[in-house]
Amino acid sequence: xxxxxxxxxxxxxxxxxxxxxxxxxxxxxxxxxxxxxxxxxxxxxxxxxxxxxxxxxxxxxxxxxxxxxxxxxxxxxxxxxxxxxxxxxxxxxxxxxxxxxxxxxxxxxxxxxxxxxxxxxxxxxxxxxxxxxxxxxxxxxxxxxxxxxxxxxxxxxxxxxxxxxxxxxxxxxxxxxxxxxxxxxxxxxxxxxxxxxxxxxxxxxxxxxxxxxxxxxxxxxxxxxxxx
Amino acid sequence: xxxxxxxxxxxxxxxxxxxxxxxxxxxxxxxxxxxxxxxxxxxxxxxxxxxxxxxxxxxxxxxxxxxxxxxxxxxxxxx
Numbered sequence: 001x002x003x004x005x006x007x008x009x010x011x012x013x014x015x016x017x018x019x020x021x022x023x024x025x026x027x028x029x030x031x032x033x034x035x036x037x038x039x040x041x042x043x044x045x046x047x048x049x050x051x052x053x054x055x056x057x058x059x060x061x062x063x064x065x066x067x068x069x070x071x072x073x074x075x076x077x078x079x080x081x082x083x084x085x086x087x088x089x090x091x092x093x094x095x096x097x098x099x100x101x102x103x104x105x106x107x108x109x110x111x112x113x114x115x116x117x118x119x120x121x122x123x124x125x126x127x128x129x130x131x132x133x134x135x136x137x138x139x140x141x142x143x144x145x146x147x148x149x150x151x152x153x154x155x156x157x158x159x160x161x162x163x164x165x166x167x168x169x170x171x172x173x174x175x176x177x178x179x180x181x182x183x184x185x186x187x188x189x190x191x192x193x194x195x196x197x198x199x200x201x202x203x204x205x206x207x208x209x210x211x212x213x214x215x216x217x218x219x220x221x222x223x224x225x226x227x228x
Numbered sequence: 229x230x231x232x233x234x235x236x237x238x239x240x241x242x243x244x245x246x247x248x249x250x251x252x253x254x255x256x257x258x259x260x261x262x263x264x265x266x267x268x269x270x271x272x273x274x275x276x277x278x279x280x281x282x283x284x285x286x287x288x289x290x291x292x293x294x295x296x297x298x299x300x301x302x303x304x305x306x307x
Contacts, residue, residue: 126277134285141293
């Protein structure tokens, strides 16, 4: 009986969703604001990647809120999984085989380089601070899974995280100090399509990349080091 | 093009259902990883490479890693 009710409810939801979405042509632009960003985005912000110009420039404050949410989640997880008092009963993991170990050692710098490339070139190519940071953190995950016994230095990762946040907020406050709005793009925009262009956007994305990467690596470290 | 999209969406639905059916939780984690991976491919085909990158890095790599660690530290088989 319960299963039947669940199936009927699901079918009603599916029919409703299909009915609502059938009217909208898939992939078409329905709002005027998208056209505005496509037309004026490069000129106003200097960033060729329109997504980046929206995320960091037009709605930079929301991005600050997003990384605050991530920080809160990391703090909560750290509090729940806090194992600093009982580190000794962590089970000794078996060492990985030579092939896995060598493969991880070989892939780790490549993954880190990809992550750094993605968040440094966030204003030119797809991707940005969040994506690059997540890729760098997945490199640490590979290190944890493949080369057992290796750990990140928790102190270094905490300092990196704090510095990333301070740089982001500092750049935002610098806009206020110079007499504009919070997160105002006060640096010269430069030539589009070059690395040193679009003012504060690359600086903010590098800060966000380091912050997200060290935060996610810290979460993985917390999870791995907790006992059974 | 249309046919490719239909095939991979069907694959996505199959692996999503499989993830909820499997009793071996490690298999279920891998099946949900496939769902994220196909979602990333679909985002890429829809010309949203930024979202595809985030989905591939977070959904397919990090979440799978976290689930693998969680399964390893608890029980592997569902009762």
